Amino acid sequence: MKSPATDIDLPIAQVITCTEAEGPGRRFALWFQGCPLRCPGCCNPEFLPFQGGQRIPVATMTQWIFQTQQQQAIEGITLLGGEPFAHAFAALALVRQIRKRNLSVMIFSGYTLEQLRQRPEPEVGELLALTDILVDGPYIREQPETQRRWIGSRNQQIHFLSSRYRFDETWLQRNTLEIRMNNGTITVNGFPAAQAAGLWRGWKRKKPLPLIPQDK
Ligand code: SF4
Structure with a gap:
């Protein structure tokens, strides 16, 4: 296999540098732009086209993640979609880099x-x-998850592929929804209770977030 280099681009739809709504602990969350699947009720339909988003070099994203690790004590990254495995070559290039600082990796995939x-x-x-x-x-809209935190639908399985994490009470706490206002743009992440779905529609991402902070 050609080795993924740090100068290849990541097609990115959205970044939240420090969140507790996308997996255990504080995490740097990164949504890819582009998914070949079409789950009815997908939370992020604007992330499905392979066009759009921003192209960010792996080296730039790595630096951003390491800076966030120093400033906000994140313990890992979470890759979401779009579909991370539709961008596996670029995602691997990033993960190889962030593994050098012992950050953990969590991925949400529409594939089993x-x-x-x-x-x-x-x-x-x-x-x-x-x-x-x-x-x-x-994601299966007719099977909403009501027990496990961070999970969208009951069919989705949690696979602990290393010994770093295990299923414990944190996975059974109330779900987490985060709402941010940044320069007049509101973003929402995490998975809401079913009765809260739709509350934020209309003000979600009315214009794209500036992905790279001004001081970078
Ligand atoms: S896999 Fe995820 S991003 Fe793709 S359509 Fe399904 S819910 Fe949406």
């Missing part, structure tokens, strides 16, 4: 682990090997 293990691309296998937690499977 079984499907991913059957994929022939070596970058998919290596990305799985460097992942601590995989939440797999498509």
